[in-house]
Amino acid sequence: MTAPVLARPANPDLLPLLGRTPLARIRTPLPHPQPGFWAKLECLGAGGMKARSAVEMLNGARARGELRPGGTVVESTSGTLGVGLAFAGQALGHPVILIGDAELEPSMRQLLHSYGAELDIVERPAVKGGWQGARLARLHEVLARMPYAYWPDQYNNPDNAAGYHAMAQELIGELDDLDVLVCSVGTGGHSAGLVEPLRRRWPGLRVIGVDSVGSAIFGQPARSRLMRGLGSSIHPRNVAYEAFDEVHWVGPAEAVDACRRLAKGCFVSGGWSTGAVALVAAWAARTEAGAAVATVFPDGPHRYLGSIYDDAYCRAHGLTPENAATRPVEIPHPGAAEVMGWARCRTVLDPLEVRL
Structure with a gap:
């Protein structure tokens, strides 16, 4: 039986601490040299x-x-x-x-x-x-x-996505141009909340979704995952499938390598989602010459000191640089092959609609 939960007083003085996080320029090789991309540092906002x-x-x-x-x-x-x-x-x-x-x-x-x-x-x-x-x-x-x-x-809950409209306005105020937005996808909230206002400002904006290997969101089979924060074993209805131009699946070895390179190269790093989006944002900045690329680093490194940043943990799980792909494998359709590491697909479908 769940014990009664005591009421608590409100503390509205916390609300002005929400959002307005800094935007950093990331030029760290991930793993190849790249011209740089913008990262919204959400780990520095109250409550994340x-x-x-x-x-x-x-x-x-x-x-x-x-x-x-x-x-x-x-x-x-x-x-x-x-x-x-x-x-x-x-x-x-x-x-x-x-x-x-x-x-x-x-x-x-x-x-x-x-x-x-x-x-x-x-x-x-x-x-x-x-x-x-x-x-x-x-x-x-x-x-x-x-x-x-x-x-x-x-x-x-559509209010999940609406919570990120203010972040979109912050980005609009901070950036002169934006060609590519890279978003991790879990519940689908922050990508759905950012895309509509950002595309009103920049109609040609391309959006790349970043999922975890072993996640079912974009039509791959669900299986056990080391990575948490992005990916899902279910199909959240907040995912705006029509908004994405392509999707990348990133494995834990690639995410760990990116996180550690970020920590050593620019003092800004985070967890699984941060490593995954940084890898793909660097790839986009490198492959799309002259493109203005932005992403969101959802959290900081402290939660992951016993995993991503722990040498023994990484060795035990094979999360070493030699096991990390340096370029994505491309597949023509989400159901064409089960991906085991970094892969990309330019066909984005809602798996539930495909079944109908």
């Missing part, structure tokens, strides 16, 4: 990147009457949205229950507890849907016991 969407989702639910004053928020997370919801819960005055899984790092568990969130951890992945499926099943059990709690449903 997903605090933007968390505040928007809770404010939207409050406006519609779906979330009562002081009501409890329950959500599934692999970590990053959990931090964002902890921020939003403190700012708006809502207790937060987070459904995590056994792969959630001890440091992240400690951080979420410190921020006042309650954690409910599932110990085994579901046969269908993996860890996400197991977390969602537990979430529905909790909601059945707490009928007045609110579930933001980050995977399908």
Whole structure:
């Protein structure tokens, strides 16, 4: 039985800390020399990147009457949205229950507890849907016991994407030109939220989605993944498939290599998503001569000190530079072959519509 969650006072003074993150020029070879791309450093924003969407989702639910004053928020997370919801819960005055899984790092568990969130951890992945499926099943059990709690449903809530409109306006104010946008894709929120306003400003903007090897989002078969934060074993409805010109799948060896090169070369780095988008953004800047390329670094390196930045962990999992592809393999269709490392495809389809 889930224990009652105590109401908490709101702290609206936190809200002005949201967003307005710096934009860095990245010229580090990844792994080849490249002319440089722009990276929005969301790790330097209060609550991280997903605090933007968390505040928007809770404010939207409050406006519609779906979330009562002081009501409890329950959500599934692999970590990053959990931090964002902890921020939003403190700012708006809502207790937060987070459904995590056994792969959630001890440091992240400690951080979420410190921020006042309650954690409910599932110990085994579901046969269908993996860890996400197991977390969602537990979430529905909790909601059945707490009928007045609110579930933001980050995977399908359009307010998730709306939370990134302010980031798009920041980019418009910071950049003179933008030809290529590179976005990691998990729930689909930040890519969907950025593309529409950015394409209004730059109609010819090309958008590259970056997924994880082993993710089902763009039509590859779902399987166990080391990488967290991007990719999914389910098909989130927030993914704006029609917005993408191409998709790249990046493996953990490539992401680790990029993260470590960033850390040594420009003092700016992060986790799996950051390594993956940096690799693809550098590739785009290198292959599209003269193009202005931008991406978003969703988080910083601290959560990954025991994985990406740990030599023993990387050796144990084969995440060494010699195992990292230096160029993508191209496939003609998402179903043409199961990719095992960095690959690209210029045919982007919604897997659920393909099945119909």
